[in-house]
Amino acid sequence: MTHDYENPWGYRLKWLYMLTVVGVLMLPVFYTLYISFNYGGFGAAEYEFTWLWYRTLFENQEIRTTLGWTALIAVIVVACTIPLALLAAKFYQRTRFKVPFVFLMLMPLFVPADVTAAALLVYFKNLNTLTESVLGLAMFELSLWTAVIGQITWCLPYAFVVILVTMARFRPEQAEAARTCGANAWQAFWHVEFPQIRAGVFASTAFVAILSFNEYVRTNFLKGGFDTFPTYLVSYMLNTGMTPEVYAMAGLFTVVSMSVVIVVLATTMLRERS
């Protein structure tokens, strides 16, 4: 379609809209990034480029440990959430109760984070009392695993929706054709459906990784005796205020998240072009 007859104001408004979005959403982030490379930090008289603050970050053993925990949790959360989301999307296609099912799946998005987190905390406490009295072992002490569970409740709805959308484009005749060629249900899924929804699975993997990497509220309530990068950043910030290190930490966040998004976009576009 051409835009020959488009109202020129429509075109101008579109640009205005884009600039506003960039201005409001991106500028502060880029500004923080800019400050993080300044030797004098925020409010200094002149700008002097430096890697110093980032070097300090990576030389800090504590921060390296938090990054390790964050990465470990992200990997476990992705490894659990993606198969769960696939199962949920498959179930959605078969169930007759689609609306209640979707509602159930998306509910974690509508319950405030601190409510979910506090609720899970209480729930784990109760489970602890229960397993302790029955098995003599508190199985739900706050730990890596409780944090993982808290994050999965948060990430699953997103992964579910992304996978569901890609799955909707799959033609079920193809799975049936695979069955009539002698494939069992699992082979039909793995050989025929999965390769076609791989882009969606890949995108939701990246999405979940970012969500997990950035998650604060639930993790803070449910983690054991360790810090993840976000919980460390927040407590550090509360203790010391906006020091140059905080800018560098924020910058690190931005760079990691954005690079994941860019990689996903780039590979998706490359795939679509081929």
Place this chain on the structure above:
Amino acid sequence: MTVQESAARTRPVPAVEAEGIAKNYGSVTALKPTSFAIPAGSYFVLLGPSGGGKTTTLRMIAGLIRPTGGRVRINGADVTDLPADRRDTSMVFQGAALFPHMTVEQNVAYGLTLRRLPRDRIRSEALEMLKLVGLAGFERRRPHELSGGQQQRVQLARALVLKTSVILLDEPLAALDAQLRRDMCFELKHIQESVGITFVHVTHNQEEAMTVADEIALIADGELVERGTPEHMYETPERRFTAGFIGENTLLDGIIHGHGQEARLVIAEGLEIPLPNAPVGEGRPASVSIKSEDFRLAPEAVDAVSAPVEVVDVFYLGFSTVMHVRLPDGRPATVRSTTGALPTRFRSGDRAVLSWRPEAVRLHLA
């Protein structure tokens, strides 16, 4: 040798046997209990109007849907409880059923790779099948780089390569244009004859059915209405519905009057069709059908039975001409004549006489 054994020896086991198979979706009946047997090596067509239950029947044979009643046997073995991958059947779908992320060769080879055959054997068999369906040299293409007709050939190769005893085809030509459909029909028939596998083919297209079928089963409203050779279905249909669906017939309903030589079907005041020796008694409702080419339209009566008519429409189709006429009580009838054999050029509004031979009248009691 026992009696049963000798009976089994003389009567070959059908490739497909449906015994009272039925399918309900809640309160919707897709197929009422239906029984039929398909002889091994034959080309069997399920024909019928949309929504009649053809796809349902085929998919129950394939093992893609489970019947709510009855049994399905393939080569004598009860497979009712087995899923599609454990039945000796393969299938060709209407369209979009090729695996888009695989090449043509990988598509055709897919079933063989599942069987874990040696690589070079898989390759040679896949290539051989592609050659059989006329697609040698296309093996490296992707499905979206093929035309609709080529895609259907690949599907056929993918089904044939498995050497199952039955191949099921659900409207395999529906997405193709008329000319290509005709060519593919000849080809399907030819391939079926050369490989000798039982084909079960679903279509709602009469011409397609007549071209390929050894036998046609007419399915409508969840029921098997009638089955027989294409010739039987066209020339001597038993059921009124068959006469209405296959060919271009004029159907007339009435009541039987008289006996023996005097028996006739009274359709309306002044419109009676003699039915000498009709095998039914006085007062019974019945129908007759007459093929459009068995009518003759002329300025005066030219055959044993006749009725005055008014010409309504005339369609010149080249080799033949189709005329819609109105019988004295206003009932429509369709006449088809080779254009060259028409005594005059009729125009709408003309008065003429419609004649036919008594043997052209076919009686339907149901």
